[in-house]
Amino acid sequence: MESIKVLMFGWEFPPHSIGGLGKVTYNLSNALANLGTKISLILPIKGESNNLKIIPTNFVSIKGIKSLLSPYLNENTYQYQYLLCEEEAKIYGGNLKEEINRFTKRGVKIAKCEKFDLIHCHDWMTFPAGMQIKEFSGKPLLLHVHTTELDRSCGGCNPIIYNMELNAFNKADKIIAVSNYTKNKIAKGYNISKDKIEVIHNAIEFDGIKKNKTYNRKKIVLYLGRLSMHKGPDYFVRAAKKVLDYEKNILFVMAGGGEMLPEMIDLACNIGIEDKILFTGRLKDDEVKEIYKSADLYVLPSVSEPFGITVLEAASNGIPVIVSKNSGVKEVLNNCFQVDFWDVEETANKIISILKYTPMSEEIISNAYLELENISWKKQASHVINIYKSLIN
Amino acid sequence: MVAVCFYLHTHQPIRLNFRIFDIGKEKSYFDEEINKMYLERIIEKSYLPTNKILLDLIHKTDGKFKVSFSITGVLLEQLEKYPKVLESFKKIVDTNCCELVCESYYHSLASVFSMDEFKRQIKQQEKKMMEIFGVKPKIFRNTELVYQNEIGKFIGQLGYKGILAEGWDKILEWRSPCFVYKGKTSNIKVLLKHYKLSDDIAFRFSERKWEGWPLTADKFVDWVNNHNGNGNLINLFMDYETFGEHQWKETGIFEFLKHFPLKVLEKGDEFVTPIESIEKFKPVGEIDFSNIVSWADSERDLSAWMGNRMQQSALSAVYRLEEEVLKYGDKKLIDDWRKLQISDHFYYMCTKWFADGDVHKYFNPYQTPYDGFIVFMNALSDLKLRLEYIKRIKTNYMDKSFLGTVEQGKEFYCRNGKVINSLEELAKEIKELDIETFLHHVNEERNDFANWIKEVVGDMVLANRIKRAKRQSTMSRAITSRVARLNLF
Missing domain, CATH: 3.20.110.20 (7-stranded beta/alpha barrel)
Structure with missing residues (x-):
């Protein structure tokens, strides 16, 4: 059979990535290509589009569109980006909506010169492009949902973005959700039929090797992720306080940038734990590796977490994890601790207990490894290909 | 047939x-x-x-x-x-x-x-x-x-x-x-x-x-x-x-x-x-x-009860206490210790089928086997602490060192400014304390005197008696008679 040609719209690509999405796009498109799919990937990039530096991949052809768009933007952060680049600003849209329109137009223009069997779009900024291309080409549209406005906004939903998603979900031929948790959110929050939504969990490449840990005199509890409201960093800081009231000899590390960083530093000072909690800001990949080596426990108290790929990374590095019940990752990793994100006392109870009763960490990690061995991008890519096939025929 | x-x-x-x-x-x-x-x-x-x-x-x-x-x-x-x-x-x-x-x-x-x-x-x-x-x-x-x-x-x-x-x-x-x-x-x-x-x-x-x-x-x-x-x-x-x-x-x-x-x-x-x-x-x-x-x-x-590390460490931790728990004859403690032996606690920690999310979920009151282990170990830690206290009560039943003045920095600071550094002083002061100060230290939630006697003086017997007392006069009398008995000893 002739190989399937996919026109894929992504957001970011390593090393220019600030969230999990870049990693996911990279790994998934690579795995798809290895299974014989031909992928043309269109990405928004900052700076010169003909000078695209990315990690080389096989069989994936990449086209950049010069744009200020990047994942996790909202109207305010976009305005901030816009003001930063005065000189060349005339080519960019004056606000987020205009910029998306501009990106969409460029995307459609590229698509007109491409040959493809279907369109595969990752998350909302690329949905308008996907819809327009579907319209002129008549090719099926597959939307891949890594997060929805309902997850990101924690209640303060932006109606423009919500409607953009709603519209796209209705027009799409098929939707991939990264978890059942997200599938339900799409079905309930956007009133989309569940039959239209397939779940394909994210994965990691797990080598099965037991990682060497660096020895620390203090136990280290790690938060790794953007400091955004929906990740629940404030619950982490409050749990830290509860733990430290009980047990002093523990160090908390908050690794990640994000709009809530100043607020979290403030909070830590106000409740008097500033000397027990380290804020590292955004870490580079090799720094992330180091921090995984020294952490004894990983905590992700998200208010809403469509998947939570860092949980798999932490587990694969031999770190037990506490994860919010509002998350998708627990669907593939049973061997994790679960908490209600708001139940700070229970989170603290678990943190102390896990660090105190060591046989449990050994047990949970060896069981988690058994689960991780069954996870791979190759498997997930083959599920995606099955969806491609059903759409083309 | x-x-x-x-x-x-x-x-x-x-x-x-x-x-x-x-x-x-x-x-x-x-x-x-x-x-x-x-x-x-x-x-x-x-x-x-x-x-x-x-x-x-x-x-x-x-x-x-x-x-x-x-x-x-x-x-x-x-x-x-x-x-x-x-x-x-x-x-x-x-x-x-x-x-x-x-x-x-x-x-x-x-x-x-x-x-x-x-x-x-x-x-x-x-x-x-x-x-x-x-x-x-x-x-x-x-x-x-x-x-x-x-x-x-x-x-x-x-x-x-x-x-x-x-x-x-x-x-x-x-x-x-x-x-x-x-x-x-x-x-x-x-x-x-x-x-x-x-x-x-x-x-x-x-x-x-x-x-x-x-x-x-x-x-x-x-x-x-x-x-x-x-x-x-x-x-x-x-x-x-x-x-x-x-x-x-x-x-x-x-x-x-x-x-x-x-x-x-x-x-x-x-x-x-x-x-x-x-x-x-x-x-x-x-x-x-x-x-x-x-x-x-x-x-x-028995792999469903003792097949993994958590189960093994929990079981050996509870049975290791046998001799000591029984030694001091505290009925409530012994009963609680035995209730921690109920085999179901260990069954809930079983991870054998957990990854497949199988039958055990229906019978398990905890979300994961790990939660079952945490709650058990917490209870057992408390039991050990109680055992420690009981041991101290039984072994330091009479100890003249309770009578001396306490280490500097560990005195009892009353809310009204009085500083107390021995049992004898406490007996005297407690009687004369104004009711407001007394109620600050002794109420539904706390009994600072009992805690001080337990933690600083170390006299568990007296601490237990003071914990139950509600009035200044009874407390004072209890302390005085305890001091007298310790002096005779």
Whole structure:
């Protein structure tokens, strides 16, 4: 059979990535290509589009569109980006909506010169492009949902973005959700039929090797992720306080940038734990590796977490994890601790207990490894290909 | 003619709820609300309707239908709040068509870890059975049917005539479970569970994929009757909760229970209790259980209770305390320690099937096996702390060093500015304290004086007395008389 040609719209690509999405796009498109799919990937990039530096991949052809768009933007952060680049600003849209329109137009223009069997779009900024291309080409549209406005906004939903998603979900031929948790959110929050939504969990490449840990005199509890409201960093800081009231000899590390960083530093000072909690800001990949080596426990108290790929990374590095019940990752990793994100006392109870009763960490990690061995991008890519096939025929 | 021995194991655990922050706060380990919820559900769904059917059957058959129970001490304790339920069990026992079988009071795995403790829990169960039912048991069944030669010998020495065990193929080899056997190295009679027929009811009854489904009384009794000529005893051993809880009413399990005994009798077969079966049938040979066998899972071992690191460390931590817990004779402490031995706590920590999200979820009150471990270890940490205090009370009962002045920096600072540095001073000051200051230090939530005496002075005996006192004068008097006694010592 002739190989399937996919026109894929992504957001970011390593090393220019600030969230999990870049990693996911990279790994998934690579795995798809290895299974014989031909992928043309269109990405928004900052700076010169003909000078695209990315990690080389096989069989994936990449086209950049010069744009200020990047994942996790909202109207305010976009305005901030816009003001930063005065000189060349005339080519960019004056606000987020205009910029998306501009990106969409460029995307459609590229698509007109491409040959493809279907369109595969990752998350909302690329949905308008996907819809327009579907319209002129008549090719099926597959939307891949890594997060929805309902997850990101924690209640303060932006109606423009919500409607953009709603519209796209209705027009799409098929939707991939990264978890059942997200599938339900799409079905309930956007009133989309569940039959239209397939779940394909994210994965990691797990080598099965037991990682060497660096020895620390203090136990280290790690938060790794953007400091955004929906990740629940404030619950982490409050749990830290509860733990430290009980047990002093523990160090908390908050690794990640994000709009809530100043607020979290403030909070830590106000409740008097500033000397027990380290804020590292955004870490580079090799720094992330180091921090995984020294952490004894990983905590992700998200208010809403469509998947939570860092949980798999932490587990694969031999770190037990506490994860919010509002998350998708627990669907593939049973061997994790679960908490209600708001139940700070229970989170603290678990943190102390896990660090105190060591046989449990050994047990949970060896069981988690058994689960991780069954996870791979190759498997997930083959599920995606099955969806491609059903759409083309 | 074959004889059917129908035995039901009856037990409900006491589930734990204990966070790390509860340690040292004298909070109960047990989740009253949850336990009540589970117990009342099972009373309604299983105990009451099943007991009614069993009693009706006995009457209807003029006592030809017979049943036997073992009811764990921890369940009997819980049922004391529900006299109606206890009464329904008593009525059945009083018909003389029901034999009560003994097991360990706490449904524990003591037989694996400490024979002394095992014996004490058997004695406690015997006492409870005498109290409630006026019965002295002659047959024993161990937790989860755990059996090996040594256990048989031990139980025989305690005066029991017979013991229940799993009719496991690997032990039986070419032999049939449908006879009475004699234990190796002892005189005890071993009654072997016919696991195929027992599990047809207990596990497969509502399993639609099973070729035997739907299981009618006629079909089942045919299978029983077919053993004529190949054996004389069919031991149907299962959890009592099979009726109405593991198999819901909607599956037709109660209809089945109403009818299958009548069909057994119609075919000319009969019912026996365990002791009757031993009296009636001579052992056909000796059976050798050199290793531990249980009735659990396809492995028939103890891996569901002690298969992983958490379970092993929890079990060894609780049994390691045996000598010390018993040494000081604190009844409440001993009872709590034994309640932590209830085997269910360790079962909830099982990770064997967890990744596949299997059966255990239904029975597990905790979200994950890890939560089960945390709550257990928290409770055990608290128990150790209590043990430590009790030890200090008992060993420093009289110690003159309590009389001196306390280390600098550890004085008691009253809210009104007074600084107290010895018991003698405290006795004097407490009497003269204004009521506002006193109530600041002694109220519903705290008793600073008792804490200071406990933590700083170290006199646990006095601290305990002061903790209970509510008035300034009583406190002062207690301290004065304690000081006087210590001076005399």
